[in-house]
Amino acid sequence: MNKTIRYAIVLSLVALPAMAQVAAEHGRPESSGGGMPQLDFANPWTIAQVVWMLIIFGALYLVMAQYALPQVEGVLAARRARIEGDLETAQAAKLRADAAMAEHQAATAKARAEAQGAINAATTQAQSEAAARSEALNAKLAAQIEAAEAQITSARDTAMGALRQVATETADALVTRLIGKTDTAAVGAAVDRELAARSLANGGRA
Amino acid sequence: MAAEGKAIDALSQFELTPFLGALGESVRFSQSNAHMLLVFGLITALMLWGTAKRAIIPGRIQALAESGYEFVHGIVVGQVGDEGRKYFPFVFSIFMFVLFGNMLGLLPYAFTFTSHIAVTLALALLVFVVVTVVALVIHGKHFFGYFLPEGAPLALAPLIIPIEVISYLSRPISLSVRLFANMVAGHVMLKVFATFVVMIGGAFGVVGIIGAALPLAMNVALVGFEILVAFLQAYVFAILTSIYLHDAVHLH
Numbered sequence: 001m002n003k004t005i006r007y008a009i010v011l012s013l014v015a016l017p018a019m020a021q022v023a024a025e026h027g028r029p030e031s032s033g034g035g036m037p038q039l040d041f042a043n044p045w046t047i048a049q050v051v052w053m054l055i056i057f058g059a060l061y062l063v064m065a066q067y068a069l070p071q072v073e074g075v076l077a078a079r080r081a082r083i084e085g086d087l088e089t090a091q092a093a094k095l096r097a098d099a100a101m102a103e104h105q106a107a108t109a110k111a112r113a114e115a116q117g118a119i120n121a122a123t124t125q126a127q128s129e130a131a132a133r134s135e136a137l138n139a140k141l142a143a144q145i146e147a148a149e150a151q152i153t154s155a156r157d158t159a160m161g162a163l164r165q166v167a168t169e170t171a172d173a174l175v176t177r178l179i180g181k182t183d184t185a186a187v188g189a190a191v192d193r194e195l196a197a198r199s200l201a202n203g204g205r206a
Numbered sequence: 207m208a209a210e211g212k213a214i215d216a217l218s219q220f221e222l223t224p225f226l227g228a229l230g231e232s233v234r235f236s237q238s239n240a241h242m243l244l245v246f247g248l249i250t251a252l253m254l255w256g257t258a259k260r261a262i263i264p265g266r267i268q269a270l271a272e273s274g275y276e277f278v279h280g281i282v283v284g285q286v287g288d289e290g291r292k293y294f295p296f297v298f299s300i301f302m303f304v305l306f307g308n309m310l311g312l313l314p315y316a317f318t319f320t321s322h323i324a325v326t327l328a329l330a331l332l333v334f335v336v337v338t339v340v341a342l343v344i345h346g347k348h349f350f351g352y353f354l355p356e357g358a359p360l361a362l363a364p365l366i367i368p369i370e371v372i373s374y375l376s377r378p379i380s381l382s383v384r385l386f387a388n389m390v391a392g393h394v395m396l397k398v399f400a401t402f403v404v405m406i407g408g409a410f411g412v413v414g415i416i417g418a419a420l421p422l423a424m425n426v427a428l429v430g431f432e433i434l435v436a437f438l439q440a441y442v443f444a445i446l447t448s449i450y451l452h453d454a455v456h457l458h
Contacts, residue, residue: 037221038322038390045222048234050328053319056242057303057332060249064302065295068253072275075260075268082262 167191216397220321220390238319245306253302274302278444285448289455296336297451300329301444308389308436312429320439321389323382330382333447341454352457381446388439392432399425 040046168184168191175182224230225240256271257264264272278298282290304320311318319325341349353370354363399421407418 036217036390038324038386041324043222045224045234045236046322046324049222049236049238049319049322050324052235052239053242053325053328054332056239056246057299057329060246060303061295061299063246063250064253064299068250068257069275069295069298071260072253072257072271075257075264076272076275078260079262 164191164195167195214398214401216394216401219317219393219397237317238322238325241307241310241317241319242303245303245310248306248310249302274298278302281441281445282448282451285445286452286455290448290451293336293340293451297444297447300333300447301440304329304385304443305437305440308440309433311389311393312432312436318389318393320385321393323386326382326386327378329385329443330378333381333450334378337447337450337454340451341457344455345457349457352453377446377450381443385439385443388435392428392435396425396428396432399428 037043038046168188171187171191172182172184175187222236222238225235225237230236230240252267252274253271256267259265259268261268275298278301279294281301282294282297286293307318307320310316311320341352353367353374355366355370358366402421403418403425406414406421408414410417
């Protein structure tokens with residue numbers, strides 16, 4: 001298709017240099033002088049010009065209608081289709097991105113919940129462990145305290161038992177030194193009486 | 207070529223001369239037709255080769271071709287509606303032919319074929335015939351109802367019908383004279399002021415050369431104005447064609 005048109009165009013473009021030549025020899029045509037040349041319809045060139053124009057315009061219309069305009073329309077349609085296609089692709093990509101975003105958010109929320117659960121469990125476990133440990137420690141300490149107290153009590157009881165003997169012997173010795181004789185039974189009874197009185201007085205402290 | 211005569215010769219620029227001497231003489235091919243051929247080549251090159259690469263991102267030439275396409279397409283679809291697509295190549299050819307003819311004529315040494323009433327009248331008659339044929343093909347005999355608008359009182363028919371017929375028939379006249387007169391006026395003005403530049407500059411020595419700057423500045427402004435007119439007249443031609451096509455397709 002294009003070959004004929006190409007020849008036609010080249011042929012018409014050849015007119016350009018030729019026009020310079022025409023302009024150069026644009027001297028004195030066989031002008032009748034006076035009046036507008038355009039209104040000189042007696043001049044056969046005026047009518048010939050129109051005949052040639054109809055031929056050239058017809059060619060222009062044919063080339064435009066048959067080749068040029070469909071081609072431009074094709075280019076424009078291709079661009080429209082391309083833009084629409086790109087928009088659709090972008091739309092699809094956006095949808096995919098949105099879905100991925102939602103998925104990601106769900107996963108994040110799930111992970112966060114899981115982590116929270118793990119933290120809670122660990123906290124509870126640590127708390128119960130700590131409570132158990134401190135309880136065991138308390139029990140151990142209490143047992144130790146109890147043992148110590150029992151030891152103290154027994155030590156005091158021992159000390160108290162020894163006290164009667166020491167007091168009796170001391171009192172015996174003192175009485176013997178003072179009066180030369182002694183009555184061990186009476187001294188023992190007196191010591192017992194005294195100890196009982198002290199023990200009553202010190203009862204709350206023992 | 208102008209200034210050596212005693213009078214200002216603003217009209218000889220419109221004279222037709224044979225193209226390429228004897229060859230043009232033999233087939234009556236004038237320099238005007240050579241410009242039409244050049245316009246044909248330029249438009250075809252722009253539209254066909256400018257978009258040959260079919261680039262998704264257009265280059266300059268392709269963007270120009272595409273904006274030309276979309277501009278005229280907008281005019282046709284805007285005026286005629288979707289049914290107008292069929293006539294788009296015709297309006298596009300008319301618009302580009304007139305636009306390139308007007309613009310090309312502004313170049314020095316170039317000939318402006320749209321400054322010939324024979325050319326513009328032929329184009330306008332072509333539009334007229336196409337529009338009338340389209341109307342007759344679409345509406346048949348109903349087309350003649352166009353000359354008596356619906357709802358008009360029958361008593362006024364003897365008045366309305368001649369008015370409508372005359373206004374319909376005067377379309378090609380107004381269409382062609384508008385373009386022709388605009389182009390002629392512009393080119394005559396350009397020629398007159400250009401002649402002033404040469405006359406004043408040549409006649410009064412140094413003072414004259416300074417004084418010649420005034421019409422020269424005028425011409426610079428005029429060329430800018432003429433570029434506007436060149437585009438505007440092509441636009442008017444195309445949009446009026448579209449409006450006539452609308453009437454033909456829709457009958458009011």
